[in-house]
Amino acid sequence: METIRIEGLTKQFPSGWPGRPPATVLDGLSLSVRQGEIYGFLGPNGSGKTTTIKVLIGLIRATSGSVELLGKPVGDVPTRRRIGFLPESPYFYDYLTAEEFLMFYGHLAGMDRAGLAGRVSRLLEVVGLVEARTRQLRKFSKGMLQRVGLAQALIHDPELVILDEPMSGLDPIGRKQVRDLILGLRDQGKTVFFSTHIIPDVEMICDRVGVIVKGKLLATGRVDELVNQGHTQxxxxxxxxxxxxxxxxxxxxxxxxxxxxxxxxxxxxxxxxxxxxxxxxxxxxxxxxxxxxxKSSLEELFFQSQGQGQGQGSLAPARSAMGA
Amino acid sequence: MWPVVVIALNTFRENLRDKILYNLVFFALLLIGASTLLADLTIMEHHRMITDMGLAAINVVGVVIAIFVGIGLVGKEIERRTVYTIMARPIRRTQFILGKYLGLVMTLGVNMAVMVIVFLATLWLYRAPVHGVLMQAVALIFVEVLLVTAMALFFSTFTTSTLSASFTIGMFVVGHLTMDLKGIAEKSQSETVKAVTNSVYYIFPNLEMLNVKAQAAVGVGVPYAYQATASLYGLLYTAALLVGACIIFQRRDF
Known part of the structure; x- marks a missing residue:
């Protein structure tokens, strides 16, 4: 079953000047993410990763194309109860304590107070913030904010977790914790879609990966197949x-x-x-x-893809190692 | 809990922790200080001046908070991107706007209640008469504050904080001059001037309708029918601005 299905997604932003054409940030993007897998969305800065995620969350509307999450069209409000989201470099209500913050997001997801208290304690333990639970977020470091942000994405036990650059700003220990957390989510049967420009993160934990360059999906498939197929060994x-x-x-x-x-x-x-x-x-x-x-590494593939995206007027079509 | 209530309570908590109610100390000091000064300077009418001064201070402080907190209600959420994680939750954008608005209204309500208590205490201290019309004036000031908050929120859904503040202050000032504009339209020979001033008169809210401070200061009550009409007018205008804010917010990209 497909948890995320994107077909022909195009997003254009008006230039703001009359007569000047709009900027095309996503250009006919198609991909699918299956239930229970970790999907890495890999691309350089400015390739369209965050824009894709914003469309998935409903923060921006697609110019054309269709997007479905958990079998429902994007924007379906009740479906969001089943989705967790962490934005890139998150900024939260800094006057709240970590506990209040998680309670607030739990309430927004429709959880009751009784069920929330236990869930908040458990998640604060998972992300290693038990000691800081009564501290206001304004006193948190960047790494702590990232971890409490992950906790808010998981507070309502979502089936699908969408993370935008979840490892950014974390030290090596923090990165490993996040990787372990993502792997733990997969073990629980959750689907994880996360964007990154850091290749080892993808190689280490992803079941499948999609490479996006200049708003187009240049390759998608399992990591081991992607690095081998069609590339000289x-x-x-x-x-x-x-x-x-x-x-x-x-x-x-x-x-x-x-x-x-x-x-x-x-x-x-x-x-x-x-x-x-x-x-x-x-x-x-x-x-x-x-x-x-x-074998050629994902890094080589990544740079080859970037070369394709930058060097040619028309980009190569998405190549699927899985036929997906 | 309903999402609107969850967001309203969080906004109220934000306002409290941002120490917005500290303005009350300023208000109390201003009122008591000015009243003491006026009591020394005026011989005959210092009760009327204390009443006038108190109502004006309640009005100004309420409107200033409504504008400067109101423009940040949604604008700050967008600039700081806190709106991203909120919109990812199972809530509608309309619920978010209404929750933010209600949260600030709660803050303004508490703020105004405390200001009124300080005001009444000051009147009691100087043995000034307390008329029922004072509460009529306060109620209409609150309606004006609700309307100004809706103005600030409306502008902040589509423009920057600075421009929102400018537009709201502009609308507030013009709103107090609409009767003068109507007068200009009637006296003017130019059709263009008539058209422009009439348009402004009908589009902008007539905030003078909500101003009965002068009557309250001399203890002359206003008919309840007038108060009801003026309140309804203010609340309908507020509702229209909130509907506009919801429509714009519903359509915008983040």
């Missing part, structure tokens, strides 16, 4: 007992060879010549130590 062969510099057949196949004493490192540009290279090594009397396929 290299293969490294380590062997000993031969001097590869003196074997023209291997040199012709390799993109790079390194000889260190009796050990050789042969880098092939892809998996295709692997069998021939191994046969040649055996034929020359060499001993195989290891064969390591070198």
């Amino acid at each position: 290299s293969v490294e062969i380590a062997c000993q007992g031969i001097s590869v510099e003196r074997i023209p057949a291997i040199q012709a196949m390799a993109s790079r060879v390194v000889q260190r004493g009796s050990q050789s490192l042969i880098v092939l540009p892809g998996p295709a010549p692997l069998e021939s290279a191994l046969a040649e090594i055996r034929k020359q009397g060499g001993t195989l130590i290891s064969v390591t396929p070198h």
